[in-house]
Amino acid sequence: MNGPRTVGHRWVVKIGSSLLTNNGLGLDSAAIAQWVQQLLVLHRAGLELILVSSGAVAAGMERLGWTQRPERLHELQAAASIGQAALIQTYQDFLHKGSVVGAQVLLTHDDLRDRQRHLAARATLRTLLDMRVLPIINENDAVTSSELRFGDNDTLAAMVSNLLEADLLVILTDQEGLYDADPRRHPDARLLTEVRAGDPALLAMAGGAGTGVGSGGMRTKVLAAERAARSGTATIVCAGRQENVLLRLWAGEALGTYFHPALPKLAARKRWLAGQLRPRGTLHLDAGAARVLLEKGSSLLPVGVRAAEGDFRRGDLVCCLDPEGQEVARGLINFDLAEVRRRLGKTSDAIKAEFGNLDEPELIHRDNLVLTATRSQ
Ligand SMILES: Nc1ncnc2c1ncn2[C@@H]1O[C@H](COP(=O)(O)OP(=O)(O)O)[C@@H](O)[C@H]1O
Numbered sequence: 001m002n003g004p005r006t007v008g009h010r011w012v013v014k015i016g017s018s019l020l021t022n023n024g025l026g027l028d029s030a031a032i033a034q035w036v037q038q039l040l041v042l043h044r045a046g047l048e049l050i051l052v053s054s055g056a057v058a059a060g061m062e063r064l065g066w067t068q069r070p071e072r073l074h075e076l077q078a079a080a081s082i083g084q085a086a087l088i089q090t091y092q093d094f095l096h097k098g099s100v101v102g103a104q105v106l107l108t109h110d111d112l113r114d115r116q117r118h119l120a121a122r123a124t125l126r127t128l129l130d131m132r133v134l135p136i137i138n139e140n141d142a143v144t145s146s147e148l149r150f151g152d153n154d155t156l157a158a159m160v161s162n163l164l165e166a167d168l169l170v171i172l173t174d175q176e177g178l179y180d181a182d183p184r185r186h187p188d189a190r191l192l193t194e195v196r197a198g199d200p201a202l203l204a205m206a207g208g209a210g211t212g213v214g215s216g217g218m219r220t221k222v223l224a225a226e227r228a229a230r231s232g233t234a235t236i237v238c239a240g241r242q243e244n245v246l247l248r249l250w251a252g253e254a255l256g257t258y259f260h261p262a263l264p265k266l267a268a269r270k271r272w273l274a275g276q277l278r279p280r281g282t283l284h285l286d287a288g289a290a291r292v293l294l295e296k297g298s299s300l301l302p303v304g305v306r307a308a309e310g311d312f313r314r315g316d317l318v319c320c321l322d323p324e325g326q327e328v329a330r331g332l333i334n335f336d337l338a339e340v341r342r343r344l345g346k347t348s349d350a351i352k353a354e355f356g357n358l359d360e361p362e363l364i365h366r367d368n369l370v371l372t373a374t375r376s377q
């Protein structure tokens with residue numbers, strides 16, 4: 001894939017655990033100083049910068065004298081609460097030397113799922129940018145439960161890119177970029193320099209985390225690039241330890257892997273819908289219903305739905321699968337599961353005869369529906 005790398009002026013920069021720490025033990029302050037130096041230069045040049053930084057657990061472990069990363073969630077959370085303070089302190093000290101004010105913003109998945117909190121987070125971040133403050137974001141590890149956490153910061157960084165409609169998401173990691181296979185296992189793997197965000201072939205190449213320190217590996221970075229593209233955000237995954245990496249990207253140097261945001265851009269509300277990580281149920285569509293959703297963007301009517309499962313209530317998010325089991329769309333359902341099941345496969349006339357006139361004959365209104373089958377677009 002060819003074409004110029006567009007870097008724009010609003011950047012989300014994500015620094016991964018594998019880079020920030022010395023083998024998972026404590027923060028590498030010298031490396032952090034280098035990145036902050038570069039951020040200060042970019043800030044002075046007028047860029048709007050948002051930092052997503054991991055490293056809280058590793059910093060906490062060091063303060064507690066732990067040498068093994070704990071497995072139990074509550075111990076991880078305790079370590080993160082201790083380490084987050086140290087992490088922010090480190091950034092603040094270096095930013096202070098450049099007379100830039102940093103702000104800590106800790107987010108949970110729930111904060112971005114709930115519409116009101118999502119809008120509040122966006123307003124706060126926009127205000128900070130207007131004030132020329134540098135927000136430093138991490139997951140609020142202390143209060144997240146195992147099923148409701150991002151876990152990796154790639155997903156969080158992509159959702160923040162969507163929230164702020166960033167021009168560029170820079171993911172700094174411990175590899176040169178995305179290779180056609182995990183370079184730790186395949187020494188002859190080839191670096192891909194330009195790809196299309198959402199290209200299904202990429203996921204097959206991307207493996208999990210390379211060390212016990214990072215979470216998510218290249219897989220979550222590929223998915224993050226796809227998610228970021230929904231707000232027109234390009235993504236670059238590259239090695240964070242190379243000299244002046246951020247300044248060189250700003251100068252247009254072709255480092256790492258560039259993901260062209262070649263997907264159709266979604267309106268902010270639909271992006272919020274598509275960005276929900278955990279739908280509450282699944283609807284199995286017949287081929288005709290899947291086609292009209294994809295081709296016409298119509299509302300979803302009961303007649304085209306063969307089965308429904310999950311534990312959802314009116315207003316919850318559900319996934320719509322085609323007969324091959326591929327997700328085509330997701331949206332906010334108008335009925336509880338039991339009511340959906342009573343309507344399955346029935347025409348609008350049959351429903352009218354059985355249930356009387358209804359304000360909302362469709363299962364999902366098209367305003368509350370977003371196509372997610374990016375792979376087929
Ligand atoms: N196709 C691939 N190309 C590059 N790295 C890959 C690939 N598949 C898996 N990986 C692994 O992903 C790791 C980076 O992810 P991770 O350990 O989660 O770091 P971070 O903390 O920076 O997010 C690399 O060290 C590498 O071993």
Ligand SMILES: N[C@@H](CCC(=O)OP(=O)(O)O)C(=O)O
Pocket residue numbers: 015016017018053054055056057058080138139141151152153154213214215216217
């Ligand atoms: N929130 C965690 C970081 C999660 C994490 O390691 O993510 P990643 O940097 O994507 O591998 C922390 O600060 O320790």
